[in-house]
Amino acid sequence: METSYIDSFVAIAECGSMAEASRRLNLTPTALAQRIHVLERDFSTRLIVRSGRTVRLTESGARLLARARQFQQEVRELHAATLGEGMVGGLRLGAISTAATGLLPPMLSALVERHPGVDAYIEVGVSRDLYHQVLHDKLDAAVMVAPPFAIPKSLTWRTLREEPLIVLAPRSLAGRDPLQLLAEMPLIRYDRRNWGGSPADQFLQQHGIQPKQRFELDALDGIVALVGCGLGVSLVPDWSRAAPLPPGVVGIAVGGESPKRRIGMLWPTQSPYGRAFEDLLAATGNGGDRRSA
The missing domain is CATH 1.10.10.10 (Winged helix-like DNA-binding domain superfamily/Winged helix DNA-binding domain)
Structure with missing residues (x-):
């Protein structure tokens, strides 16, 4: 056709x-x-x-x-x-930038192995935009941060991983208390306007820390580079990275019951590819929490 x-x-x-x-x-x-x-x-x-x-x-x-x-x-x-729930040309997938370099490549490898005829377009964006694109049928599925609200019954959510908060700091500060670092050092803030940055903002408020903000951006790789230049510290989720942190940067766990960033896959509940998405996640070891409401 x-x-x-x-x-x-x-x-x-x-x-x-x-x-x-x-x-x-x-x-x-x-x-x-x-x-x-x-x-x-x-x-x-x-x-x-x-x-x-x-x-x-x-x-x-x-x-x-x-x-x-x-x-x-x-x-x-x-x-x-x-074609029996098979995936063929025209599949539209969304992903946040960290998922595009971390979680998504092995999922795409499994996708191609199971569905050799697939022809997918990958849209990289921020979670709130990807959510609306799935909701309005502009994307078939997205790997993104969990929405900060109840997911409607028209959509299915599967949690892939939960990411605790860590403080990124120059290696010379590796032995310091993470809360002291956040209170005393210039902060390179993970953009609090986006869903991925809100857990860090919640943590700072819960601990009464008023940071000395220097920069704010929505790019974890960029934050790592700025910390590596000695420009400050940052509070970020411990995301799935394609490569280890640079030698000059360390990640210090904040510990306790800190907020976590949840990464998962979202698709329309009535999607013709729903069963195939379920099988794909099971094949890649991502059989976590499933919610459709």
């Missing part, structure tokens, strides 16, 4: 840019523009309007987008029904 023209239109709408959609689909901008021209000719209406490097949908394009996403879902369900 040839659905690539509809897929191209949806990609342009989601990216807001012909150039970005071209990179995502591995097509030249000319080929992508030709597909949209064919759709506009077939539907006898203008679907997108270019404005510099960006594009916006016309009223007709916005109406088509809603139906096009529904059409994509129905096509995936047809594939799943005819």
Whole structure:
């Protein structure tokens, strides 16, 4: 079944840019523009309007987008029904950046081994955005931080790991008390606006620590680099890393019942790939907590 023209239109709408959609689909901008021209000719209406490097949908394009996403879902369900829950082209997966380099690669290896015909697009983003993309059927599943609210029954959650807090510090400070370090040293804060940074913010408030904040960012690898330069300390989850910490940086456990960052996989409960996701997690040893509400 040839659905690539509809897929191209949806990609342009989601990216807001012909150039970005071209990179995502591995097509030249000319080929992508030709597909949209064919759709506009077939539907006898203008679907997108270019404005510099960006594009916006016309009223007709916005109406088509809603139906096009529904059409994509129905096509995936047809594939799943005819191929016994197998995963074939068009799978859309999301991941936070630490999962993309830590948890996700072995999961993708197992995915390819079990479903050789899979063709997946990987969206790397922050958890709150990935959550809404799964909720609104823009992604089939996401590996992300657990939401700070009850998960609706329309979604299924499986916890993959819980990450206790550690203090990242220059190796010269390895013997110091972690709470003293947080109170006395400049703090490189893990972005508290995002779900992954909220456990660290809770910990500081619980212990009455008012840190001397120097930087705030949502990039754990970047935080490690700044700590390695001697610019301060940081309070972060002990995340799944693709490589050990650099020689000049140590991770000091804070101990006690500190808040933890929960990482898991989220997908629509009625997804045609639900059983395949369950089998995949079991095959990779990720058979933890499962919640659909």
